[in-house]
Amino acid sequence: MDDRELIGRVLAGDPRAERELYDAHVDRVFRLSCRIAGDPHRAQDYTQETFIRGFRRLADFRGESALSTWLCAIAVSVTLNGLRSQRRARDREVGLDEAPALGTRTVEADPDLKVRMARAIDGLPEGYRTVFVMHDVEGYTHEEIATALGVQPGTSKAQLFRARAKLRTALADFARD
């Protein structure tokens, strides 16, 4: 069944169609949210919010992109906004004495590539990180990323290029192996 037919049934109030739409897309939305948020419980909340907003705005969906890409755009927006709110709340709670410690990464050597890679990805600017996670980790195309983030495909390519360059630099000792 194509997107248009499924959307028509959902808008007509068919509860089975709602469930079909959910089943078809929830895995991708949850995975993406989880990769960006890094916290499965928050990703669960963000996924829930993504579908609530999606169902609410479905009548406005014009079909200019695939439904999956449209939902993905909502998921990225919900997740990043959620993370920003969380960061603001955390910053308010951190006392002045503790604040410098948060900005200082431990420099101890860690032999585990996965741990080093995770730290390096965390250290990327938000835009680089989002594009990198979507493209290299989750396998989205530049066109999908561009649509989801509201940018040109060229911007997505440039962000990915810079993200990879930063990661190679951060993990130079592993890259040489």
Next chain:
Amino acid sequence: MDDYLHDAHDDAPGELPDEPLEPSLLAAAREYHRPPELPREAIWRAIQAERRAARATRPVPRRWIPWAAAAAALLAVGVGIGRLSLRTDPGTPVANWGPSAPAPRVSAAAYRLTTLEHLGQSEAFLTLFRSSVRTGGQERLASATARQLLATNRLLLDSPAATDRKTRVLLEDLELVLAEIAQLATDARPDDRALIREGMDRDGVLSRLRTEVPAGMTPTRGDL
């Protein structure tokens, strides 16, 4: 979308070498925030609850209160007729809702249906109230709706619907929560709302309502 991605140079990237990460780095990157198993049903239930609540409360001024008032009126009439019929027939023993009394059994089914509808409405209302605890600002509406539900709840407690012990206990616990919300002042402090929410969580009222109300019993899409 946010403009955090925009960079003066990004829109004219030229021909960037599309060189993938080395396999070992790529493998490590794919372990980044690896998602656990998808909690598919839990997320779906939460979505449904939120959407039910939103649908149920959106038309409050025009449809919620009339429904609650109509339900209350219907129950009042039903209870009244029942009591009158008992009074006019001195030979009738105390109401017998046992299996050998066919007519009351029909009434019991009607009361059961009304009870489930009331519990569905209450579930939708409490779900929305619970989610709005942090933001506040809806006290007057919440209080008015709670009062309507409270009236129905008390009628049900005084009806054959409450002969089932489990239903009675649930209605009694629900009454406490609704009474607290009904008393919320427009200038209620966040603490007041949080206390009500804590009480709901402690007694598990919302989860018990969700267990009690079968799927589809909560009026949606203009059924209010």
